[in-house]
Amino acid sequence: MDKVIEKxxxxxxxxxxxxxxxxFLVLVGYGYSLSLNKVFKVEAEKVTISKVQYGDxxxxxxxxxxxxxLTSVIVSSSEGGTVAQIFTENGASVVAGTPLLRIANPNALSxxxxxxxxxxxxxxxxxxxRLDLEQNQRVMSQDMMDIENNLRTASRKYKIDSTL
Structure with missing residues (x-):
């Protein structure tokens, strides 16, 4: 008798x-959810807002x-002088603004x-x-005040004398 074996x-x-x-599906879903969250927080002081400009x-x-x-150029100084110190040698890498040498010229210095x-x-x-001008202004202002004072005194004296 054969028995039926259930699979x-x-x-x-x-x-x-x-x-x-x-x-795998959970990891893909998690990665997709991370890609949807594209918020970048920036401090307010670091944000610059300006008007849109159109151009090239x-x-x-x-x-x-x-x-x-390709070629070397000899630089000549119109005033002349002597090379006092060399800062870079032939074939050295330099950037814009790097001093190459120092020229001494006593005549130009004097x-x-x-x-x-x-x-x-x-x-x-x-x-x-400027100091003399300010001093003259003060003296003239003082003289003007003296003259005005003398005028007031004289006009008071005139009023008193004219009433007598």
Missing amino acids: KTFNKKTIIIIAGVIA FEDVVLLNASVVP SYTASETSITEQINQLRKL
């Missing part, structure tokens, strides 16, 4: 596959590169000092003139 609908392999699919859009791309000159002295003297003369 199990869920075996270990099927349960593991279903659990894996459910876990200029795209800027920053690159790191090495620059090699003329600069003389012009600076002249400017300082002119500033001092202007200060002295």
Whole structure:
């Protein structure tokens, strides 16, 4: 007699596959929910609001590169001088504004000092003139007050004398 063997609908392999699919769907759903929450909080002081301006859009791309000159140029100074110190050597990398060398020119330095002295003297003369002007204004104001006082005294005296 043969017995009918009932076939199990869920075996270990099927349960593991279903659990894996459910876990995958939960992870996908969680990732999707995170992508929906696209709120970026910024402090109010860091937000700038301004009027929209229309114009050409200029795209800027920053690159790191090495620059090699095609030609070298000899720079001549109109006033002349001697090289006092060299800051960079041949082939060294430099950026805009990096000093390459220092030129010493005693004649230019003395003329600069003389012009600076002249400017300082002119500033001092202007200060002295301003102080003199203020002093003259004070003296004239004092004189004006004395004259007005003398006028009041004289007019009072005239009124008294004219009534007598």
